[in-house]
Amino acid sequence: MELGLKNKVALVAASSRGLGKAVAWSLAREGAKLVICARNKKVLEETADEILMETGVTVFPLAIDLTDAERIDWLIRETLDLFGKVDILVTNAGGPPPGDFIELNENDWKKSIELTLMSVVRLTRAVIPAMKEQKWGRIIHMASASVKQPIQGLFLSNAIRPAVIGLTKSLSQELAPDQITVNAVCPGYFSTNRVKELLRNKAKQSKKSVEQIEKDLISQIPLGRMGNPEEFGYFVAFLASERAGYVTGTSFQIDGGFVKGLM
């Protein structure tokens, strides 16, 4: 299937590693031009070079911290200056730290709300005028399977991410007349640095080996394995494409069957 992504301009946030990088790759393979971002400039530039070398698409790496509101405005201005438009926005960021309620302080909450919710609000708000003007847009918010089934030990994610889903649904109604779709993607467990770190953290707390913790986790995934980030990237590329034009206001879990609820 031809996805119709050739020469679309995509801004993929938090995309030097992990799921964001996989999304950037999959869009680039379909011919989309990219702006990618993350804090570590060196790793980000290496990722941009890798993508450029393999796909030949234009990739601009712009180093920013997504908790900095002014830098987000700068990022969008730069994207518009470089390409004159932005067709696709994928909001992503690092995950909030693990912890049970009793362990989390005021600062943990404030920092996590800035990273997990406010970065989404700011990125989305900043791209809307340009998308409205061209009467076409795809906004895809990164969430987590935790919005469908809270995950033990990830209290901040469980509590804050549902706000992103509320934003996704409300915004989809508001932007539909301008042919801008807004959806959320909810990964289960993919093999990335973040998940490796969470496994190590859990192993330390429970005094089990990392291998045992991983085995226990995989036993809860009906497909019997963690996802490969590429599998996530392909799904997002479809959602970002011309072909998904009638899909809006929906949250998709991509989780190998991990979430046991009906919806």
Ligand SMILES: NC(=O)c1ccc[n+]([C@@H]2O[C@H](COP(=O)([O-])OP(=O)(O)OC[C@H]3O[C@@H](n4cnc5c(N)ncnc54)[C@H](OP(=O)(O)O)[C@@H]3O)[C@@H](O)[C@H]2O)c1
């Ligand atoms: N992997 C999974 O299975 C899974 C499941 C559910 C939810 N999620 C969520 O999906 C998101 C991505 O996860 P991942 O597994 O891909 O994580 P990852 O492998 O740790 O990658 C995180 C990416 O985000 C960037 N980043 C982190 N904090 C940032 C900040 N403040 N400003 C700008 N960029 C930042 C990192 O680069 P720098 O460090 O250089 O900034 C890196 O490129 C997270 O929110 C995570 O909680 C992941």
